Amino acid sequence: MASVGPRSSPATDGNRLWSKTWRRAVLPGPVRRAVAVWLGVFIVAGTTIGGNGLAPSALVALVFGHPVVGAVLAAIWLLLLWPAARELRTAAGAQYLRSLPAPRYAPRVWTLALLLFMQLPIAVLCIVAGAYAHAALLTVAGAALLGITATLQLPARTPATPVWRSRVRAQLAIWARGVWRNSGASLLRSAGFVALAGLAAGGFIRANQLRGNEVSTFGATVLYAGLVPALAPLLAELVNVRMRMRAWDAALGMIGLQRQIAWVVACSGLVTSLVALAAMIAFTVAGVEFLDGARLFGFACAGGALVGALMARGSLWAMQRERSVFSNLVVALVIVTLATGITIGLLAETSLLPLGAAAVWAVTSTPRSQT
Amino acid sequence: MRLTIDRVVLRRGNRNVINGASYQVAAGEIVALVGANGCGKSTLLAGVAGVLAPISGQITVDELDVWGKPAAQYAARARFGYVPENADAPGFLTGGELVALAAAARRGMAPTPAIIDALGLGELAPVRIDRMSLGQRRRACLGAAFAGPPQLLILDEPDNGLDVARLQALTSLLRTFAAGGGAVLLASHDRDFATQLDARIQLLAS
Numbered sequence: 001m002a003s004v005g006p007r008s009s010p011a012t013d014g015n016r017l018w019s020k021t022w023r024r025a026v027l028p029g030p031v032r033r034a035v036a037v038w039l040g041v042f043i044v045a046g047t048t049i050g051g052n053g054l055a056p057s058a059l060v061a062l063v064f065g066h067p068v069v070g071a072v073l074a075a076i077w078l079l080l081l082w083p084a085a086r087e088l089r090t091a092a093g094a095q096y097l098r099s100l101p102a103p104r105y106a107p108r109v110w111t112l113a114l115l116l117f118m119q120l121p122i123a124v125l126c127i128v129a130g131a132y133a134h135a136a137l138l139t140v141a142g143a144a145l146l147g148i149t150a151t152l153q154l155p156a157r158t159p160a161t162p163v164w165r166s167r168v169r170a171q172l173a174i175w176a177r178g179v180w181r182n183s184g185a186s187l188l189r190s191a192g193f194v195a196l197a198g199l200a201a202g203g204f205i206r207a208n209q210l211r212g213n214e215v216s217t218f219g220a221t222v223l224y225a226g227l228v229p230a231l232a233p234l235l236a237e238l239v240n241v242r243m244r245m246r247a248w249d250a251a252l253g254m255i256g257l258q259r260q261i262a263w264v265v266a267c268s269g270l271v272t273s274l275v276a277l278a279a280m281i282a283f284t285v286a287g288v289e290f291l292d293g294a295r296l297f298g299f300a301c302a303g304g305a306l307v308g309a310l311m312a313r314g315s316l317w318a319m320q321r322e323r324s325v326f327s328n329l330v331v332a333l334v335i336v337t338l339a340t341g342i343t344i345g346l347l348a349e350t351s352l353l354p355l356g357a358a359a360v361w362a363v364t365s366t367p368r369s370q371t
Numbered sequence: 372m373r374l375t376i377d378r379v380v381l382r383r384g385n386r387n388v389i390n391g392a393s394y395q396v397a398a399g400e401i402v403a404l405v406g407a408n409g410c411g412k413s414t415l416l417a418g419v420a421g422v423l424a425p426i427s428g429q430i431t432v433d434e435l436d437v438w439g440k441p442a443a444q445y446a447a448r449a450r451f452g453y454v455p456e457n458a459d460a461p462g463f464l465t466g467g468e469l470v471a472l473a474a475a476a477r478r479g480m481a482p483t484p485a486i487i488d489a490l491g492l493g494e495l496a497p498v499r500i501d502r503m504s505l506g507q508r509r510r511a512c513l514g515a516a517f518a519g520p521p522q523l524l525i526l527d528e529p530d531n532g533l534d535v536a537r538l539q540a541l542t543s544l545l546r547t548f549a550a551g552g553g554a555v556l557l558a559s560h561d562r563d564f565a566t567q568l569d570a571r572i573q574l575l576a577s
Contacts, residue, residue: 158497159465159468161468161496166475167475170476174468174472177463177468181499241461247455248472250448252477253476253477
């Protein structure tokens with residue numbers, strides 16, 4: 001007679017099943033968010049680290065040698081990963097599971113493991129730089145800080161009933177609410193990436209000791225590359241909100257506003273670019289002369305407006321196809337930012353003309369209404 | 372105010388759901404579209420409300436084409452309020468924001484205190500639509516439809532999901548609206564509801 005192996009108890013089976021279900025309900029969302037952050041960080045790092053001049057060891061030394069720089073980068077890192085860590089606590093799929101008898105330690109162990117895993121890019125950077133102790137320290141400290149901040153209770157706010165005096169204001173306010181409420185985490189992440197883009201551009205200038213025209217040319221190009229991960233999720237959410245509002249806009253007669261809204265989106269691209277520029281100049285304050293700063297300002301305005309204007313066109317294009325084509329939008333954004341950087345590199349000040357003209361064209365060629 | 376639906380053809384997927392429908396609704400009139408499930412009541416109302424474009428035919432409000440040039444479209448659509456079948460307003464909005472949006476779109480005012488009270492909009496104002504029940508969503512959408520105020524109400528099963536007290540309040544509101552010169556085009560499965568409204572019943576065949 002064949003021997004029968006030891007059978008697990010119903011309680012153990014129940015715990016195992018609960019843990020498996022919890023992992024399936026909770027982990028995919030935060031992992032997806034963390035991977036998106038990693039991709040964005042790799043894009044920014046790819047333009048500043050390695051062959052382009054900034055050695056990993058120099059970056060690690062900068063972080064630990066200059067407390068302000070270290071604190072700013074740590075704050076940006078927390079801002080980037082906070083939404084992912086937060087989702088570990090608030091995942092909707094886990095709400096029901098809490099009502100069931102649950103294993104005590106498994107969720108905590110998985111949460112801790114994921115918080116540590118999120119720090120992988122920093123750990124890799126330190127290991128490549130040969131700073132093994134720093135790798136361990138930053139990984140543990142980053143996971144602990146993320147874990148603590150993710151448990152903070154945000155104050156609940158009762159939204160007041162608004163009064164909008166015009167259709168355009170109402171439309172813009174609704175879109176802003178849609179993007180913030182559906183994807184507030186993306187907005188936080190975008191803010192982090194905008195700051196990171198500026199710092200990366202500043203770091204690039206410092207590491208390569210750029211002077212004269214090179215400051216504005218290379219600085220602006222690195223800055224635009226950093227704006228891709230910042231703007232891509234916003235663009236996708238913008239399309240999403242527009243799609244969800246479409247039937248209501250039609251029934252409410254919210255038509256003929258498209259071009260005005262394209263102008264506003266173009267201006268938001270410009271503002272985003274200027275914020276990144278401010279971060280960059282703050283980081284390279286000693287190295288940028290007035291004339292180079294003025295050129296940079298011009299590039300940031302023209303390039304930012306172009307990226308914003310094309311975001312408006314891109315969202316319209318995606319909407320006409322009746323689906324949110326996120327990957328295509330990201331590819332389009334990468335092409336636009338690369339083309340912007342190359343145009344600046346080739347034409348220097350003369351590039352302001354085609355970039356500005358392209359931005360104006362993108363907005364003015366937007367049809368007034370879409371029915 | 373006069374709504375004219377003239378030989379309208381509406382398609383969902385590859386099927387013509389409405390084939391050459393023609394109706395008229397005049398000021399002060401309540402018209403109830405009645406018909407079996409899937410006969411196209413909601414499709415017709417979506418076409419009238421500017422949500423689903425007709426293949427052919429014309430829909431006008433006071434001679435203004437709902438599907439015409441942008442200026443005419445806006446002028447036509449500013450005259451009506453619409454409640455869709457599932458009351459599926461964007462979930463990220465609060466009840467108050469939905470009503471404010473409708474008022475801004477029609478360059479008009481929020482609903483009167485009597486309407487706010489009858490529909491219980493005060494308690495829904497700070498609540499997100501994706502956290503509302505079907506009846507609450509319906510009330511928020513009715514509030515948005517009454518903002519402006521409109522001259523025509525297009526209501527797709529407005530009684531669905533409402534409790535008895537709110538249903539009575541809605542009946543009273545619609546009768547008052549029609550008595551004041553407004554027009555109502557609604558779809559309902561409930562003939563009793565249409566009878567209480569003294570509505571002209573139009574049978575929509577499959």
